[in-house]
Amino acid sequence: LLQNDKALNEGEIDVNVERHTAYMKNFNESQDGDLVALTAIPTVPAGIFSNTHKSLEEIKKGAKIAVPNDASNTSRAYVLLQKAKYITLDPDVDISSVPKDDIIK
Known part of the structure; x- marks a missing residue:
């Protein structure tokens, strides 16, 4: 993921279709980036998982x-x-x- 973001930020590629907004914001802050969202992409929901608990x-x-x-x-x-x-x-x-x-x- 980071490699694609760096390539996009440095102009090596034109578009990247893999990020959610929070990830992009963190990338911009940590890598001095200026990436912007062109369109919203639904984010996959997160879940809580266990192999010992049923609820x-x-x-x-x-x-x-x-x-x-x-x-x-x-x-x-x-x-x-x-x-x-x-x-x-x-x-x-x-x-x-x-x-x-x-x-x-």
């Missing part, structure tokens, strides 16, 4: 939950965990780039 209610406080380690998908995971009521995010932060420090509960 969200089975997951107890203190459970270890893995999240993606790239900025845009980490924020998507945090938003999903907040919707599932596992964490509370600082309401004053930009939801597209939520760092771990913005989890307030």
